[in-house]
Amino acid sequence: MFTLAEENYLKAIFHLENEFQGEISTNAIAESMETKPSSVTDMIQKLAEKKLLTYKRYKGVQLTGSGKKVAAGVIRKHRLWEVFLVEKLSFHWDEVHEIAEQLEHIQSEELIIRLDKFLGSPDFDPHGDPIPDKHGVLKRTEKKILSEIDKNQKGVCVGVKESSPEFLQYLDKKKISIGTKIYVLGKEFFDGSMIIQVGSEQFFISHKIAENLYVQTQE
Amino acid sequence: MFTLAEENYLKAIFHLENEFQGEISTNAIAESMETKPSSVTDMIQKLAEKKLLTYKRYKGVQLTGSGKKVAAGVIRKHRLWEVFLVEKLSFHWDEVHEIAEQLEHIQSEELIIRLDKFLGSPDFDPHGDPIPDKHGVLKRTEKKILSEIDKNQKGVCVGVKESSPEFLQYLDKKKISIGTKIYVLGKEFFDGSMIIQVGSEQFFISHKIAENLYVQTQE
DNA sequence: TTATATTTTTAGCCTTGTCTAAAAAAATTA
DNA sequence: TAATTTTTTTAGACAAGGCTAAAAATATAA
Ligand SMILES: [Mn+2]
Ligand SMILES: [Mn+2]
Ligand SMILES: [Mn+2]
Ligand SMILES: [Mn+2]
Numbered sequence: 001m002f003t004l005a006e007e008n009y010l011k012a013i014f015h016l017e018n019e020f021q022g023e024i025s026t027n028a029i030a031e032s033m034e035t036k037p038s039s040v041t042d043m044i045q046k047l048a049e050k051k052l053l054t055y056k057r058y059k060g061v062q063l064t065g066s067g068k069k070v071a072a073g074v075i076r077k078h079r080l081w082e083v084f085l086v087e088k089l090s091f092h093w094d095e096v097h098e099i100a101e102q103l104e105h106i107q108s109e110e111l112i113i114r115l116d117k118f119l120g121s122p123d124f125d126p127h128g129d130p131i132p133d134k135h136g137v138l139k140r141t142e143k144k145i146l147s148e149i150d151k152n153q154k155g156v157c158v159g160v161k162e163s164s165p166e167f168l169q170y171l172d173k174k175k176i177s178i179g180t181k182i183y184v185l186g187k188e189f190f191d192g193s194m195i196i197q198v199g200s201e202q203f204f205i206s207h208k209i210a211e212n213l214y215v216q217t218q219e
Numbered sequence: 220m221f222t223l224a225e226e227n228y229l230k231a232i233f234h235l236e237n238e239f240q241g242e243i244s245t246n247a248i249a250e251s252m253e254t255k256p257s258s259v260t261d262m263i264q265k266l267a268e269k270k271l272l273t274y275k276r277y278k279g280v281q282l283t284g285s286g287k288k289v290a291a292g293v294i295r296k297h298r299l300w301e302v303f304l305v306e307k308l309s310f311h312w313d314e315v316h317e318i319a320e321q322l323e324h325i326q327s328e329e330l331i332i333r334l335d336k337f338l339g340s341p342d343f344d345p346h347g348d349p350i351p352d353k354h355g356v357l358k359r360t361e362k363k364i365l366s367e368i369d370k371n372q373k374g375v376c377v378g379v380k381e382s383s384p385e386f387l388q389y390l391d392k393k394k395i396s397i398g399t400k401i402y403v404l405g406k407e408f409f410d411g412s413m414i415i416q417v418g419s420e421q422f423f424i425s426h427k428i429a430e431n432l433y434v435q436t437q438e
Numbered sequence: 439t440t441a442t443a444t445t446t447t448t449a450g451c452c453t454t455g456t457c458t459a460a461a462a463a464a465a466t467t468a
Numbered sequence: 469t470a471a472t473t474t475t476t477t478t479a480g481a482c483a484a485g486g487c488t489a490a491a492a493a494t495a496t497a498a
Binding site for chain 2: 444446447448
């Protein structure tokens with residue numbers, strides 16, 4: 001179907017489109033993929049020929065319907081495999097991303113149908129990210145970034161924006177995982193840092209931490 | 220570690236060494252991999268540089284210790300994944316080979332340790348082939364090819380030499396699977412065909428079928 | 439032993455995906 | 469508006485892994 005490189009480009013552009021609005025720039029793609037802009041230009045020209053995205057020189061790109069579908073399919077596979085690794089093979093949530101980066105490229109429709117069933121058709125991966133359905137549709141949930149929560153409000157952790165091992169291990173140390181209740185006791189407007197309560201512990205977190213945690217507030 | 224192409228060459232040569240004695244020829248490798256002899260020459264020269272096999276121009280190749288270890292590792296992964304697909308995802312034994320051809324190249328030591336444990340450290344794959352241990356050691360079992368069994372002898376099917384979907388589907392139709400008892404009621408020396416009994420059914424099989432079935436005789 | 443056939447290697451080309459260096463376009467600053 | 473900086477594209481090169489055609493070595497037949 002599509003090569004490993006093509007799938008990775010489509011996935012990266014899909015993530016960028018969900019994060020920023022409008023056309024995605026060559027440089028943004030290059031940065032997110034840790035590659036050179038000239039390589040990106042080459043590849044997006046090929047993907048444009050295949051109608052997976054629209055491209056006008058110097059104007060950036062935008063995924064077409066089929067481009068989005070391919071990207072969502074890869075992300076679906078990635079997240080299902082992450083669930084498998086955590087739920088069935090007892091991996092820790094900070095260990096699964098690299099392996100899923102490989103597994104997401106295995107080509108077999110039937111495999112994913114059966115893996116999904118075996119896992120009980122999960123809706124979210126171990127980092128709280130939604131798993132696209134077989135048609136590539138991602139259901140959006142209302143979640144807020146912790147840094148946007150006001151003082152004296154509370155929320156439940158429903159996901160992480162970053163999922164690097166370093167960040168996830170920090171959260172482990174602080175006993176924060178998906179489902180953890182977080183109370184915002186104080187908020188410093190100068191640097192965006194917070195005092196929060198998790199369980200019976202109260203501690204300080206930086207803005208960088210707060211902007212990478214998703215929470216749901218109940219109302 | 221090694222590229223997909225390198226792993227596939229090493230695996231093919233490993234299988235050829237187990238089937239034939241002595242050096243393996245360029246043409247034999249090309250045929251088994253469905254590629255051209257000139258491509259094989261290119262690759263074996265690279266693998267010789269990496270000390271994965273020994274090579275003298277025009278004289279064929281032989282895997283070194285480390286070449287064998289890499290190959291056995293790939294085969295271990297292939298067969299463990301086949302067990303996973305059949306035991307956990309309920310695939311049929313004729314559907315798993317192609318998917319395992321992809322999964323065998325996933326690079327993660329820890330993944331295989333955990334997959335093996337999850338599957339209960341199986342000794343054989345769904346086709347009756349032994350799974351190399353983590354050191355690459357393949358335990359040999361005494362098994363015979365059905366075509367070598369004499370008239371009026373019986374055996375238990377313990378494996379298949381071919382594992383193409385076509386052959387496996389033929390066996391299904393005849394209700395032959397791993398563990399099935401087979402009685403040799405008659406044997407035609409002219410063409411090697413046989414009359415066998417499986418359960419309460421008696422039927423004819425050609426030499427081509429008989430030489431692709433492994434059985435164990437009890438004595 | 440010489441001639442022929444087969445096997446293996448080499449030489450040269452192609453595609454994919456990457457890079458660096460230079461050119462071109464767009465955006466920003468003066 | 470003109471000059472400068474940034475972004476993007478193009479040109480040309482390279483490595484991996486494949487191919488075809490031709491040359492070289494080995495094996496077989498006469
Ligand atoms: Mn991930
Ligand atoms: Mn994830
Ligand atoms: Mn197989
Ligand atoms: Mn098998």
